[in-house]
Amino acid sequence: NLLGTDMMVKFNTLLAAVSLAPTVLFVAIGMPRLEPERTLVAHGELDSSLLVSWILWLYCGFFSLGTLAGELEQPRRTFLISIGILFPAVLLLNTLPLAVALSLDDVPAHYSAGYFNVLARRLAGRWLDYGFQLGANVCLIGFFN
Numbered sequence: 001n002l003l004g005t006d007m008m009v010k011f012n013t014l015l016a017a018v019s020l021a022p023t024v025l026f027v028a029i030g031m032p033r034l035e036p037e038r039t040l041v042a043h044g045e046l047d048s049s050l051l052v053s054w055i056l057w058l059y060c061g062f063f064s065l066g067t068l069a070g071e072l073e074q075p076r077r078t079f080l081i082s083i084g085i086l087f088p089a090v091l092l093l094n095t096l097p098l099a100v101a102l103s104l105d106d107v108p109a110h111y112s113a114g115y116f117n118v119l120a121r122r123l124a125g126r127w128l129d130y131g132f133q134l135g136a137n138v139c140l141i142g143f144f145n
Contacts (some may be wrong), residue, residue, distance in 0.1 A: 005071070012142070019138045022120065022131035023097050029124050030100030039102045058090055 065082055072078045097116070104119050121129035 015138055015142045019135045019142065020093070022128060022135040023093060025128060025131065026116075026120055026123065027096045027100055029128070030103065031096075033103050033123075034100055035103040036099070038106045039099045044108070058094060059087075062086065 062083065065079060100123075101111075101116060101119050104123060117129045117132045120132050
């Protein structure tokens with residue numbers, strides 16, 4: 001923050017690119033293996049409270065866009081454009097990796113913390129596993145930025 005807003009924007013852009021790259025690669029490499037019928041099969045009952053909390057968590061960052069309005073020349077236009085880009089991006093960046101993962105392994109009991117790393121290694125090798133680990137650590141840096 002001491003170096004100014006422009007430097008922070010560039011740094012945050014770098015953090016976003018590094019943290020999203022493994023997920024984008026996971027989806028790109030896994031799309032040929034995508035089996036939509038495996039993603040639509042339900043095992044057990046739907047946990048609606050978990051689903052609602054997950055959806056709220058996905059979109060809770062949108063509220064912070066309003067705090068930037070004072071820094072913009074045309075805040076209404078910029079806000080609408082950013083929501084128009086972010087809403088589908090968040091939707092795709094959360095559903096496509098999950099669909100690819102479920103196509104690789106559709107057993108819910110296997111999914112725990114760090115299982116995407118296992119699936120990434122199975123899909124593309126150790127390098128993508130390390131990419132997920134790097135992306136996760138970069139996200140932690142972003143939390144404290």
